[in-house]
Amino acid sequence: MRAVDRDGCFDPGMHMVSFDTARRAAAALARPLDRSEEVPLAHAVGRILATGIEAPRALPPFDQAAMDGYAVRLSGRAGVPLVLPLGGRTNAGDPPGVLALGTAHRVMTGAALPRGADTVVMQEHVTLRGDLVQVGCDIEPGAHIRRVGEDVAQGMTVLQPGRPIGWAEIALLRALGIRTVPVIRPLQIAVLTTGSELRDAGEPLPAGAIYDSNGPMLAALLGAPNARITSLSVPDDLAATAQALETQAGLVDLVITTAGMSVGDEDHVRNAAARAGGWLDIVKVAMKPGKPLAFGKIGDAYFVGLPGNPQAAACGALAFVRPMMRRLLGQAPADPITAEIAFTCARKPDRTELLPVSLSVEQGRLTAHRCGPDGSHRMMPMVSADAIAVVPGSSIPAQAGTCLEVLPFDQPRIGG
Numbered sequence: 001m002r003a004v005d006r007d008g009c010f011d012p013g014m015h016m017v018s019f020d021t022a023r024r025a026a027a028a029l030a031r032p033l034d035r036s037e038e039v040p041l042a043h044a045v046g047r048i049l050a051t052g053i054e055a056p057r058a059l060p061p062f063d064q065a066a067m068d069g070y071a072v073r074l075s076g077r078a079g080v081p082l083v084l085p086l087g088g089r090t091n092a093g094d095p096p097g098v099l100a101l102g103t104a105h106r107v108m109t110g111a112a113l114p115r116g117a118d119t120v121v122m123q124e125h126v127t128l129r130g131d132l133v134q135v136g137c138d139i140e141p142g143a144h145i146r147r148v149g150e151d152v153a154q155g156m157t158v159l160q161p162g163r164p165i166g167w168a169e170i171a172l173l174r175a176l177g178i179r180t181v182p183v184i185r186p187l188q189i190a191v192l193t194t195g196s197e198l199r200d201a202g203e204p205l206p207a208g209a210i211y212d213s214n215g216p217m218l219a220a221l222l223g224a225p226n227a228r229i230t231s232l233s234v235p236d237d238l239a240a241t242a243q244a245l246e247t248q249a250g251l252v253d254l255v256i257t258t259a260g261m262s263v264g265d266e267d268h269v270r271n272a273a274a275r276a277g278g279w280l281d282i283v284k285v286a287m288k289p290g291k292p293l294a295f296g297k298i299g300d301a302y303f304v305g306l307p308g309n310p311q312a313a314a315c316g317a318l319a320f321v322r323p324m325m326r327r328l329l330g331q332a333p334a335d336p337i338t339a340e341i342a343f344t345c346a347r348k349p350d351r352t353e354l355l356p357v358s359l360s361v362e363q364g365r366l367t368a369h370r371c372g373p374d375g376s377h378r379m380m381p382m383v384s385a386d387a388i389a390v391v392p393g394s395s396i397p398a399q400a401g402t403c404l405e406v407l408p409f410d411q412p413r414i415g416g
């Protein structure tokens, strides 16, 4: 690893890369894992389709009435109005009937169109005279019929691989009679929080200790439905960290650590990754917060070392871990989302700023409001935020009204 690297040397100062370079490296590093399982549709919400789905039947499955009314045959007739005797009736669910020549056939919405009929007249547009049905003048031939296959042709690919299953997909698949789908197996992720100061909520808190929030945060941010998270914690100890990394790398697809990434005496994660047989592609990123961030591989597992400050860990997870997970799950990269910033912010030429922002739609435009104050240890700005704004480095401040990329906490479903 470059901790560590393939040449056996490590100088985090020399290896700092730009935010964009690190993003490209994360995308290039991750390879689709291509492991699938068949699950019942009811358990498939949010899961990613492993293969395309071809329609085993057409939708609608037969020509059917789109309105409650009367099926008639207009072709070959001189014109309307018509007065036709009532010849039969088909309800939704009945097998298709036959339109007796020169009659009107009562149909309900969804009923199979009787053979021989070419038009359905809404019942509001007829006058009933005993058993006679008088059809008004402005009837359009062919009206109110849903044609077999007009929505889905039998055999067509209705869903592409890589697509998340949502309510609309569930409705479509069930309409096609499909009960189970092949989906990508959830990623196995170990979140290893490091730090001798960490305690779990519920435990007594000695002076100088803090409750672990990064572990539960990352489990919630990155977990179900497409990842299973194992949470562990180790003290600031090189051997214990290396041992935990080696063990977890043998068990999971992705190991994420928090803290221990900076230059303090007790920051052991990069060296522990090296001891565990890993290598690092990226060791430091020109971003704030989140500069002491690294990723690479330990054995067959991917490895991401996030900084300890909660905002820095969240920014690293949103900017790098989420896109890596999409790649591992076989999904296309998420389309970038931009918003107009409602604030001015100073910046530096050589680093990307990541700012918690709340999003709203103002005069039809997605607008980002800053959630401050500064400080990557702060929790409150993240609670009032919806996204992280990506402010590229520059020698001039970013002015209000500038359009910038935002990384939403909850990824909206736009496109595939």
Ligand SMILES: Nc1nc2c(c(=O)[nH]1)N[C@H]1C(S)=C(S)[C@@H](COP(=O)(O)OP(=O)(O)OC[C@H]3O[C@@H](n4cnc5c(N)ncnc54)[C@H](O)[C@@H]3O)O[C@H]1N2
Residues within 6 Å of the ligand: 193, 194, 195, 197, 198, 210, 211, 212, 213, 214, 215, 258, 259, 260, 261, 262, 263, 264, 267, 289, 290, 291, 292, 306, 307, 308, 309, 310, 312, 376, 377
């Ligand atoms: N001399 C320097 N000091 C620091 C630098 C630097 O460049 N030179 N970078 C600073 C930056 S930026 C960050 S970010 C932090 C990152 O440090 P580490 O990744 O080594 O993390 P720690 O120092 O262990 O912890 C930082 C902070 O976060 C708290 N923490 C850790 N784990 C958790 C957790 N699971 N839940 C909640 N909070 C956690 C920890 O107690 C510390 O307060 O380094 C700066 N220092």
Ligand code: MOO
Residues within 6 Å of the ligand: 287, 288, 289, 290, 291, 292, 307, 309, 311, 312, 376, 377
């Ligand atoms: O990455 Mo640090 O969180 O900038 O303070």
